[in-house]
Amino acid sequence: xxIEDTVELLLEQLGFDVFDNPHLHNTPKRMxxxxxxxxxxxxxxxxxxxxxDISHMVTVKAIPFHSLCAHHVLPFYGKxxxxxxPDGVLCGLSKLARTxxxxxxxxxxxxxxxxxxxxxxVEKLEDPVGIGVVVExxxxxxxxxxxxxxxxxxxxxxxxxxxxxxxxxxxxFLSLVRNGG
Numbered sequence: 028x029x030i031e032d033t034v035e036l037l038l039e040q041l042g043f044d045v046f047d048n049p050h051l052h053n054t055p056k057r058m059x060x061x062x063x064x065x066x067x068x069x070x071x072x073x074x075x076x077x078x079x080d081i082s083h084m085v086t087v088k089a090i091p092f093h094s095l096c097a098h099h100v101l102p103f104y105g106k107x108x109x110x111x112x113p114d115g116v117l118c119g120l121s122k123l124a125r126t127x128x129x130x131x132x133x134x135x136x137x138x139x140x141x142x143x144x145x146x147x148x149v150e151k152l153e154d155p156v157g158i159g160v161v162v163e164x165x166x167x168x169x170x171x172x173x174x175x176x177x178x179x180x181x182x183x184x185x186x187x188x189x190x191x192x193x194x195x196x197x198x199x200f201l202s203l204v205r206n207g208g
Contacts, residue, residue, distance in 0.1 A: 030059040068132040075116040086110040092131040105164030112156035145184035157188030159200040
């Protein structure tokens with residue numbers, strides 16, 4: 028049985044006639060393609076460069092993303108803010124956005140997705156001085172069902188200097204996120 032067949036069966040079980048309603052004729056195919064697209068991460072090469080003298084924070088803010096909630100398979104979407112303090116290597120700035128996009132594809136729990144982004148960057152940036160990740164999202168599973176209340180869910184994951192309040196990196200990063208720069 029294909030994904031398309033399964034979607035067709037699901038729609039029929041919900042009481043929709045995919046054969047008599049002209050709007051539903053290709054819905055199983057379109058829905059199967061959409062689910063594959065939203066759950067398949069795009070592979071990319073995480074390019075790094077030798078760091079010769081950069082020791083300050085590098086921040087990319089407001090990286091847009093969308094994902095699917097693992098509990099209800101409904102979208103959640105928002106923006107991620109990522110910062111790092113390099114040690115031995117720097118990365119191409121687009122790699123931070125690609126990392127967010129990569130981990131947002133699939134069935135996710137926002138808290139775990141935030142941690143996954145941080146852990147991946149720790150590895151790829153070869154144990155940097157610090158990493159900060161803040162993810163802000165609206166979850167349609169809360170907006171259109173259940174409690175039916177909009178809201179913004181914020182999660183964060185920190186590493187290295189971002190964990191040490193005395194070093195100031197955490198406060199600098201969170202200030203940049205809050206105040207726009």
